[in-house]
Each structure stands twice: as structure tokens, then as C-alpha cells.
Amino acid sequence: MRIALDAMGGDFAPAVTVEGAVEAVNETRGLSVTLVGNENEIADELHGKKFETSVISVKHASQVVGMHEAPLTAIRRKKDSSIKVALDLVRAGEADAMVSAGNSAVVMAKALLTLGKLTGVDRPAIAAVMPTLKGLFVLIDAGANVDCKAANLYQFAIMGEAYAKSIFDIEIPRVGLLGIGEEDAKGNELTKETFKLLKDSGLEFIGNIEGKNIFMGDADVVVCDGFVGNIALKISEGLAEVIAKMLKREISESTSGRIGYFLMKDALRSFRKRTDYSEYGGAPLLGLSKPCIISHGRSTAKAIKNAVKIAGEFYRKGVLDIISKAFTATGPKKGKR
């Protein structure tokens, strides 16, 4: 598995990207990484790190896209950005998958232009993995598309189901539609329309699922438009962080609390691990013709490491073939609402 990593992408690049890449190849047999970006800066970061030289290479790119740069301008003006050069490696077959923690709007737009879509897909979507009380679930779309039509959500369901099958190793993933009530008739225009399509889809459709139940583990795939999905994802991250902070504050305000905290350290660490976004590292943009994994802008080295590993697994398991077959098998509705 050969991964092209945008070494300049993210708030703490290239330090954490290079560190994450080195950790990933050291931990995973068969994985190699091409670090794409400013070769001097990358060389500086690689200096002194231990790894087998055959599994890390560097590809120079002279430009970097800023985290808040407007997509259109960035795409037009920066023809030699690390994002573009990394995607070109995948397009040319010199890498199997691309990973970036850079400006996600630019990565998405550029990936669409460079790699193209799978047959049957109108709009690629971000599939984020999130924890539940029992395990994990896939949230799709976690932010690629605002203002969707029902046919788009229908396709997200098919892609999400195929993804859940391969990463969770379950035969028949349960698909839920994120909504505001469990009754069939509840929701907004978009979800009501989507409900009808999913009911007749042949998927294991469990109906509407409410926000309060997505963490209970009732569904393996939760479908929504990218605006709602991004808010759902960000609220979950924000709340988990705030709860951890509140807990810490309450604890540190009393002596018995501090002693208790000391005794509970392992339990708290294990808890934090389960709610820590960087454990999952990155989310694929599903529906492209090649694997492309988008990571958090504020990714740590651990998050990058996990994203690179996820990219390798994604390729090794042939997730895109599984999605392609799903589209052929179910014959999805196209184009209109």
C-alpha cells in the first residue's frame, strides 16, 4: 500500500505529518509513504528519525494551500500545491491512496477534478467513523455536500453501507436516516423524500434515527446531508471535549477528587481514548474513483498515523470495488429528487 501524504496540510504541518508518516510505516508492514511538499522542510523533519529508507520517499511541491484559502482561487493559482501533486501521484498510479489534513474544501474540489467519480455516484460524500456505546458507526455525509437532494442521500446510504461492510466486517449493516422523530412521517422535506427511497432500496433500513440514539449503537450507518452531518460531527467533538474539561475542573476542586482522579487514571485514559477523534484519524471521501482520506486540520501525529493506516486498509480491502458493485446491484436512482 503506497500512500501519498500531503505533508504540508494541517495546522501543525509538516512536523506532525512527517512524524505520523514515520510512525505509520514503522508500525505497519507493507505500508510505504510518499511525503509531498517542500523538500527542504520535510528533510529537516525527517532528520534524526528512525525508519527503513525504502518505505519513505519525498516528492517536492513548491506551493502550499492555506487552511482558509478560498477553493476557487487556490485551485486556479496553485498548480504545484502539495494537495495537487499528491493527487496527481494517485491519478498516475504511483500511489494507491491520498491523505491530507489540509484545507478540506480544496482537497474535495481538487480530488473531484483530478480523480473523477465512480460510475453511479453524483456527489462524493465524507464518511466519518464515530464511537457508540457498543462499537462504531459511519456518519455519511459528514460535510462534503450542503443543500442535497433525496437522490444524493440515497447514494450516500449505498456508499456508507458498503464502507461499513468492509471496515466493520459485518454482513448486513443497519442503515438509519438521521431525523427528528422515529415515526415514518416525521422530518423535513428532504428526509421524508429520502425515507421513501430507502424503504424500497433493499438495504437493511431501520427508519429514522434520532440524534439521541446514534451513540447507542442501533445503526451501523447514519445518513444525512453534509450540512447536518458536519454539525452533528462537530457538536459531538465539541461536547466530548467540554465534558472532559468540566470533569477535570470539578475533580481538581477537591482533595478527595484529586486523589480519586489519581486512582482512576487508567479508567479515564481508556475513556478518553474512546471519545478521542484522533483515534480514527481520517474520513474517506467516498464516491471518487480512487481512495482519498481527509483528516482534521488540527490533526496530531497520532491522527496522521491513523489516517495513513486507514488509507492503506481502505486500499487493501478494495472498498471502492465493493461500492462499485453495490451500485451495479441496487441500480440507484439518478439525478433528480
Next chain:
Amino acid sequence: MRIALDAMGGDFAPAVTVEGAVEAVNETRGLSVTLVGNENEIADELHGKKFETSVISVKHASQVVGMHEAPLTAIRRKKDSSIKVALDLVRAGEADAMVSAGNSAVVMAKALLTLGKLTGVDRPAIAAVMPTLKGLFVLIDAGANVDCKAANLYQFAIMGEAYAKSIFDIEIPRVGLLGIGEEDAKGNELTKETFKLLKDSGLEFIGNIEGKNIFMGDADVVVCDGFVGNIALKISEGLAEVIAKMLKREISESTSGRIGYFLMKDALRSFRKRTDYSEYGGAPLLGLSKPCIISHGRSTAKAIKNAVKIAGEFYRKGVLDIISKAFTATGPKKGKR
């Protein structure tokens, strides 16, 4: 403050509604409650409880609306439901505010028909109070309206700001628009349109606020449509519950963890209190001509008690007058997008 409480509304009624009402009047001077519903069942629940008889009365209603009954049918067929009779008391001036933990769709529809709207308001919205790292904020609309227009969200902002002013005692509440990026140009069609209206509104508009930041305390009012708001609210509740459960499980798996838990009990209790929805008890449906508070279907006696107190405060502080004045002062856009 005379509160009409739908004694039959909610999953555990009338036991918890009667208990909550008794606790509320016992704790709050000047508060009286009329329990509306089946007089025999209410009498049974009141039996043996201590309270001053002058502050609790009973008003019989022969029908109960089921928690999952369709609004149109319930409204057409149940002319003597506890919801309807309680609202009639407010309309007739025999009560100052109405509280119900019953079928919220029916309460909303019936309240609109019975009490009518404030001048300037096209659609009433639910204003839910949620905790942040620093204090509290108002989320509006938390679920009354799906498929909104920008003019609706603009009005939600005005109502939410007026509500925040009176319940948080702050002079200039900061208003944020729930979105998927902080840049002005990010969002879906609805939020982009709303952004323009809020920028010129004269409100202290801080721009788009991302899901991950709403719990940081950056905004006092967070505006969104009711579909997104309801999902945001339910996800927050669901996640807080699941995190508490995960934490408990991790803790109970080791001896030192259990001892630590024992030492941290107070800290954990205080933490739980901050994230416990029942502390806030109920959310007003803002924009009606009279106070109407909607509570969780699964409200406990504590949640009902707090909802009844909130209803009293809402009336005492003249929140509706403040909202009315805000509409006159700002001259909101009407009707179209």
C-alpha cells in the same frame, strides 16, 4: 404566578407531574399550580403529599392525548384533552402560563390555535437552554419548525436575544448562526441568506458559529432551523448520557477505579448536574401571545418542578413584553425569504 400544568402529559404522568408540581409550590413563594387532567388519578397522586391547599387546585379534563398520536387527529377528536383544557385556562386569564410534557407536536399546534401569535412573529420557535463551559446559552429553534426560510431564522434571532436578555440578565447577548465554518460565505443556502439579514439587524451578531464551539460559551444565542436544532439538542443529550455510561463502565472495571470513583463522588455529581437536561426542565415556545413551556416526554419530577418554576419566572419577568418591544424596535423582515 398561576401555572396550568398538563398533569397527564409525559411518559410518567400523572405520578411525576403531580410530584413536581407539589415540589415547585413548596419551594417557591407566590407560585400556584392548577393540575389539569383526570381528577380521580390526580387526587390519588396528591393523597398523602404535604402542601398548602390554597396553591394547588385541580381542573378535570376527560381525555388524554397519547405521546405518539398524530396532531391533526388528536386536535380534531379530543376537545376535552388535558392539553386543550390547560391552554384554555391561560387563554381565559385563569392561569398565567401553561406547562406540558405531553405530545409536543400537539401542544405546539394547539397552543398556536388557542393562544395565537405575537405581532411580528410568523412562526413560534422552541428556545432550549443548554450548558457551556462558562455558563448557558439559548438554542433557537430547537424543534418547532422544519424547512424554514431566512426570515424565520431572523425572527428566531430576535426572540432568542430578547429571551437571553431576560433569563441570563445580560445587556447585549451575542448571537451566533449555527453553521459549518466561521467564514461568512460558508453554509447552505438558508444560512447564507440568514447571515445577510443578521449582519444588518442591529443585533450583536458574531457570525457563523461551528458545532464544536457552541459549548465553549462564545455565543449567548445560537440560531438555526428546527430540524438542525432538534438534532443538535438530541445529539448533545444522547452523547452526554453515553459518555456518563462509558465512564461508569471503565471505572467499574478496576478496583482502584472503584475506590477513585468513591472519592470523586461529589465531583462527578456536580458534573452530572451541569450536563443533566432535567435541571433546565422545559423550553418555552417563543412567539405565542402567552407563555407556554414544553418539557421532555421523559421528564422526571425534578424536570417538571423546574419547568413549572421556569414558567413562573417567564411570566414574572414579562419575557413576552420584552420580545414584543424587540419586534417593534427592530422592525423585522416579514413573510418572504
